[in-house]
Amino acid sequence: MKKWLKKVWHWIDDRSGISELIMPMLRHPVPPGSKWSYVFGSATLFCLILQIVTGVGLALLYQPSSDKAFESLQFITNQAVMGKWLRGLHYFGASGMILMVGIHMMRVYITAAYKYPREMSWISGVVLLLLTVSMGFTGQLLRWDDNGVWSAVVAAEQMGRIPLIGKYIARLLIGGDTLGGQSLSRFFAYHVFLFPGLLILFVTFHLYLVLRNGISEPPKPGQLVDPKTYRAWYKDLLKTKGVPFFPDAAWRDVVFGVATLLIIIVLAYFVGPPAVSKPPDPSIVYTKPSPDWYLLWIFALFALMPPAIESYVMFFGPIIVIGLLFSLPFISNKGERSPIKRPWAIVGSIATIIIVASLLVAGAKTPWSPNFKTKMLPLSVVNTTDTMAIAGSRLFYDKGCLYCHKVKDYGGKVGPELTYIARSLNAKQMTIRIVNGGDNMPAYGSSLKSHELNEIVAFLKSRR
Numbered sequence: 307m308k309k310w311l312k313k314v315w316h317w318i319d320d321r322s323g324i325s326e327l328i329m330p331m332l333r334h335p336v337p338p339g340s341k342w343s344y345v346f347g348s349a350t351l352f353c354l355i356l357q358i359v360t361g362v363g364l365a366l367l368y369q370p371s372s373d374k375a376f377e378s379l380q381f382i383t384n385q386a387v388m389g390k391w392l393r394g395l396h397y398f399g400a401s402g403m404i405l406m407v408g409i410h411m412m413r414v415y416i417t418a419a420y421k422y423p424r425e426m427s428w429i430s431g432v433v434l435l436l437l438t439v440s441m442g443f444t445g446q447l448l449r450w451d452d453n454g455v456w457s458a459v460v461a462a463e464q465m466g467r468i469p470l471i472g473k474y475i476a477r478l479l480i481g482g483d484t485l486g487g488q489s490l491s492r493f494f495a496y497h498v499f500l501f502p503g504l505l506i507l508f509v510t511f512h513l514y515l516v517l518r519n520g521i522s523e524p525p526k527p528g529q530l531v532d533p534k535t536y537r538a539w540y541k542d543l544l545k546t547k548g549v550p551f552f553p554d555a556a557w558r559d560v561v562f563g564v565a566t567l568l569i570i571i572v573l574a575y576f577v578g579p580p581a582v583s584k585p586p587d588p589s590i591v592y593t594k595p596s597p598d599w600y601l602l603w604i605f606a607l608f609a610l611m612p613p614a615i616e617s618y619v620m621f622f623g624p625i626i627v628i629g630l631l632f633s634l635p636f637i638s639n640k641g642e643r644s645p646i647k648r649p650w651a652i653v654g655s656i657a658t659i660i661i662v663a664s665l666l667v668a669g670a671k672t673p674w675s676p677n678f679k680t681k682m683l684p685l686s687v688v689n690t691t692d693t694m695a696i697a698g699s700r701l702f703y704d705k706g707c708l709y710c711h712k713v714k715d716y717g718g719k720v721g722p723e724l725t726y727i728a729r730s731l732n733a734k735q736m737t738i739r740i741v742n743g744g745d746n747m748p749a750y751g752s753s754l755k756s757h758e759l760n761e762i763v764a765f766l767k768s769r770r
């Protein structure tokens with residue numbers, strides 16, 4: 307048996323040259339002392355592979371059309387064999403990938419590994435960061451529920467505000483002037499063809515560069531990078547002190563990568579994927595939807611900033627941030643690499659973490675984001691025997707009122723609490739408000755039937 311296997315392997319290897327390709331990669335020498343801080347790049351790759359595998363699995367079951375998407379997602383979650391788990395893996399895999407990309411970038415920045423000759427690794431890395439975030443953004447729309455759809459609407463509206471070209475970018479993004487079925491096919495195409503294709507292309511290039519230029523050596527204070535002498539010095543370092551990538555350095559990558567995957571598997575199993583809230587209802591316009599966590603902080607930033615400067619920040623903010631990221635290796639590509647001698651790198655990194663973390667906390671609690679996770683009002687809270695009012699309490703949930711209004715311990719805080727609304731408003735005032743909407747409250751006049759309106763008002767009238 308063993309002999310036979312050996313023969314098969316020889317045939318494959320002789321005809322394909324696979325070991326000639328792989329062996330130099332595994333054996334290539336790396337600088338000594340590359341420690342645990344070097345594992346985040348490969349952990350990102352582990353996550354990407356998980357995303358591809360689970361993504362293919364989901365694509366087999368998902369139907370990218372506006373009348374089927376929500377249904378097929380319900381099917382995946384509730385009926386398909388291991389479907390819920392698959393969605394969980396894909397969701398936490400995405401979160402893990404974004405987290406790992408972020409940490410990897412920060413490590414490279416803190417140890418100035420982007421300096422000569424690895425400028426291009428940094429630049430392709432920034433492209434990979436943008437692609438990863440784009441994947442997250444397009445992916446959440448594919449859930450085709452309130453949250454995903456309205457996040458995309460807000461993003462399209464924000465892009466639309468960019469002077470001159472905004473309208474065209476928004477149209478390119480959602481495939482028309484309004485969000486609809488065509489946007490879903492478009493986002494699906496971005497999410498399963500365009501972005502993954504580019505992602506794999508740039509990852510390959512990124513890895514090729516690692517092989518070509520070598521892994522950066524752990525920085526030492528006082529050891530300066532000089533483009534004139536660096537390559538010769540690095541070659542000598544590898545010759546005298548280098549260790550083979552496999553197994554001397556690779557075992558850490560494997561241990562950490564597998565641990566990352568295990569955490570994702572456990573989270574996917576025990577926490578599960580985000581619930582699919584409700585199919586989007588175009589008659590209800592949410593002004594402040596709540597996207598997944600890695601985008602939530604950007605939404606929080608825009609919500610907290612004075613509306614007058616929002617358009618400018620929206621236009622110049624990304625240009626400045628992305629421009630700075632791309633130009634970093636050109637601002638300084640030689641000299642000191644040690645973080646001890648570059649305290650600003652540490653201060654900058656810590657400040658970034660604090661700002662993003664506090665925006666995330668703000669985004670998670672803020673009263674301006676509707677609470678899409680709210681449960682239906684239980685009868686103990688509805689607390690009336692009037693059948694009309696009970697029907698109204700159901701509509702109060704179904705029509706999304708509860709997302710924005712609090713009743714007892716249920717609901718969101720965008721609008722005023724309505725627990726005892728009948729004490730301050732009469733039926734006519736309530737009707738006027740519901741039909742006409744108001745500041746941040748959508749007008750329901752055209753989307754409620756008259757008996758539905760009466761039932762909701764009956765419910766609100768019972769709140770005293």
Ligand code: HEC
Pocket residue numbers: 591592593676702705706707708709710711720721722727731736739740743744745746747748750762766
């Ligand atoms: C997107 C969030 C949002 C949704 C959804 C929403 N509301 Fe409101 N609602 C508000 C806001 C904000 C106000 C305050 C508006 C104002 O002061 O002009 C408000 C005000 C009200 C008021 C007046 C409260 C007062 O104390 O003056 C009533 C009654 C009301 N909403 C009922 C409803 C009902 C019924 C629904 C569902 C059919 C609903 N709302 C859906 C945000 C919302």
